[in-house]
Amino acid sequence: MxxxxxxxxxxxxxxxxxxxxxxxxxxxxxxxxxxxxxxxxxxxxxxxxxxxxxxxxxxxxxxxxxxxxxxxxxxxxxxxxxxxxxxxxxxxxxxxxxxxxxxxxxxxxxxxxxxxxxxxxKPAVANVLPQDVAQLENGLKQTQTELSEQKKQVNRCTKKLESLEKEVRQLRLLTDEVRRGVAAYGIAPSPGSSSRTAADGEPAVNSRVLDQIRETVTQLVSDIEQQKGTLRQLNTSVDHFTQTFPRMETVLEELNLKIEILEVKSTSGVYIWKVNDLARRAREARIGRTVSLYSPPFYTSPHGYRLCLRAYLFGDGSGKGTHISLFIVVMKSEYDDLLAWPFQHKVTLTLINQDHPLTPERSTTHRFIPNADSSSFKKPVDTFNVASGFPEFAPLSVITDQAFCHNDTLYFRIKLETPEAVTGPDELKD
CATH class of the missing domain: 3.30.40.10 (Zinc/RING finger domain, C3HC4 (zinc finger))
Incomplete structure (x- = not known):
C-alpha cells in the first residue's frame, strides 16, 4: 500500500x-x-x-x-x-x-x-550524512526498476487485451453463424424421433447433430463470458499502472533533486550549473507554469557561505520577455555565526559558450561586488535572502543558439572571489 x-x-x-x-x-x-x-x-x-x-x-x-x-x-x-x-x-x-x-x-x-x-x-541539507545519500541512491534505483517493470507489464497487458478482443470478435462471429444454422433447421424433433424432413423439401437433419450444435453454442457463449471477465481484470490492471506512472515519475524527479542537493558538488567558490531539458523548461517559463529555476546549493568553502543560483528563462523585471535573468541567492547555513557579514565576495556569473568553453571572451559574463547595505547580503534570517543579480543577463536568443545550447542544455558558471579583508573558519590559522 x-x-x-x-x-x-x-x-x-x-x-x-x-x-x-x-x-x-x-x-x-x-x-x-x-x-x-x-x-x-x-x-x-x-x-x-x-x-x-x-x-x-x-x-x-x-x-x-x-x-x-x-x-x-x-x-x-x-x-x-x-x-x-x-x-x-x-x-x-x-x-x-x-x-x-x-x-x-x-x-x-x-x-x-x-x-x-x-x-x-526544512532542516539544513549539510547535516545529512553520506549514508543518507546512499540510501536515497538505492531508493532511486529501486524506483527506476519498479517503474521499468510496470511499463513492461502495461505493454504485456495491452498486447493481451488486443489478443483477447480479437478472439472475442471471432467467437461472436462463430456463435452468430451457428445460431443462424440452428434457426435454419428449426426446432429439434421430439425424443424417440431419429430424424425429420423439412416441409419445404429440405434434407433431413439428425437430432444428434442439432444437439451438438446447441452444445457448441452454449460452450461458445460461456467462453465469451469468461473472456469478458479476463478483459475486465486486465483493464483494471492497466488502469492501475496508468495511474501509478505520473506519481512514480514524480518520485524519480524528487529523488534526483534530493541526491543532487545532498551531494553538494562544490565547496571551492566555483560552481557550474547544468540546466538540461531546456526547450521544455523555457516553454513552461514562457506560459507562466514554472517561472524560475533554482540550482542545488553550493559553498564558498567547506564551512563557508551557502548560496544557490536562480534563473528566469523568460526573464524577470526589466528583462521579462527579452532576456534570461540570472541571480544569486544567499542561503541560511549552520556556519553563519562563524562568518563575516555582510557577504562581500566578488561575484562572476558566466553563460558558457560550449563551442569555445576554454575561451572566456566567447562566453557571456557579468560581474559585480555585493552592496554591503543590501538585505540580499546580510546574515540570513530565513532560508533564502532576496535574490540579487542581472535581470538582463543574456538575450533569449541564446536558448536556440547552438554555440551556447548543446543537446538541449545550458551551463552557467559562478565564481566567488574572497576579499583579503574577509576571513572565515576555513581561513583561520592556529
Whole structure:
C-alpha cells in the first residue's frame, strides 16, 4: 500500500481551469476524509466518501465523516475514482510566491520555495550524512526498476487485451453463424424421433447433430463470458499502472533533486550549473507554469557561505520577455555565526559558450561586488535572502543558439572571489 498522503497545499490557492479560485465548499469534495488534504490517488469508500490510497488504515476503522465501519481486508470496500483523480491532476496551485503550477509540479517546487520555507523551514541539507545519500541512491534505483517493470507489464497487458478482443470478435462471429444454422433447421424433433424432413423439401437433419450444435453454442457463449471477465481484470490492471506512472515519475524527479542537493558538488567558490531539458523548461517559463529555476546549493568553502543560483528563462523585471535573468541567492547555513557579514565576495556569473568553453571572451559574463547595505547580503534570517543579480543577463536568443545550447542544455558558471579583508573558519590559522 502506498504511504503517500494527500497534497498538502498549505494556505496556497487552488485554481480551476479558468484560473479562478475554487470555493472552499466546492474544494471539500476533493479532500481526503482521513488526512483532509487534496486527494492523491483518490478512492471511493463503500459508504460513498473519498480517501487517499495512502491513507487507508491497515485495520478495521470507522469513516470519519459518516461513521460507517470499514474493513480494509474485505473485498470491494474501495473503488478507484478516476473522475475525481482527473479533476485533481487538472488543478492549478497559486503558490505563496505567486507562481502557478499544476498540483504535481507544485509539490516539487514547494521543496525549494522561499515563501513556503518561511512557514515550514526544512532542516539544513549539510547535516545529512553520506549514508543518507546512499540510501536515497538505492531508493532511486529501486524506483527506476519498479517503474521499468510496470511499463513492461502495461505493454504485456495491452498486447493481451488486443489478443483477447480479437478472439472475442471471432467467437461472436462463430456463435452468430451457428445460431443462424440452428434457426435454419428449426426446432429439434421430439425424443424417440431419429430424424425429420423439412416441409419445404429440405434434407433431413439428425437430432444428434442439432444437439451438438446447441452444445457448441452454449460452450461458445460461456467462453465469451469468461473472456469478458479476463478483459475486465486486465483493464483494471492497466488502469492501475496508468495511474501509478505520473506519481512514480514524480518520485524519480524528487529523488534526483534530493541526491543532487545532498551531494553538494562544490565547496571551492566555483560552481557550474547544468540546466538540461531546456526547450521544455523555457516553454513552461514562457506560459507562466514554472517561472524560475533554482540550482542545488553550493559553498564558498567547506564551512563557508551557502548560496544557490536562480534563473528566469523568460526573464524577470526589466528583462521579462527579452532576456534570461540570472541571480544569486544567499542561503541560511549552520556556519553563519562563524562568518563575516555582510557577504562581500566578488561575484562572476558566466553563460558558457560550449563551442569555445576554454575561451572566456566567447562566453557571456557579468560581474559585480555585493552592496554591503543590501538585505540580499546580510546574515540570513530565513532560508533564502532576496535574490540579487542581472535581470538582463543574456538575450533569449541564446536558448536556440547552438554555440551556447548543446543537446538541449545550458551551463552557467559562478565564481566567488574572497576579499583579503574577509576571513572565515576555513581561513583561520592556529
Amino acid at each position: 502506498s504511504s503517500l498522503k494527500g497534497y498538502n497545499t498549505l494556505d496556497c490557492q487552488i485554481l480551476n481551469k479558468d484560473n479562478q479560485p475554487l470555493e472552499p465548499d466546492y474544494l471539500k469534495r476533493y479532500c481526503c476524509v482521513y488526512c483532509h488534504y487534496i486527494l492523491r490517488q483518490a478512492l471511493q469508500i463503500e459508504c460513498g466518501d473519498r480517501i487517499c490510497k495512502g491513507c487507508i488504515p491497515l485495520r478495521l476503522f470507522n469513516c470519519p465523516l459518516c461513521g460507517d465501519e470499514i474493513d480494509p481486508e474485505k473485498p470491494n470496500q474501495f473503488f478507484s475514482d478516476r473522475s475525481c483523480q482527473k479533476d485533481v491532476l487538472g488543478f492549478t496551485v497559486l503558490c505563496k510566491c505567486q507562481e502557478k503550477f499544476k498540483i504535481g509540479e507544485w509539490e516539487l517546487h514547494s521543496e525549494i520555495c522561499e515563501e513556503i520555507q518561511k512557514v515550514t523551514p
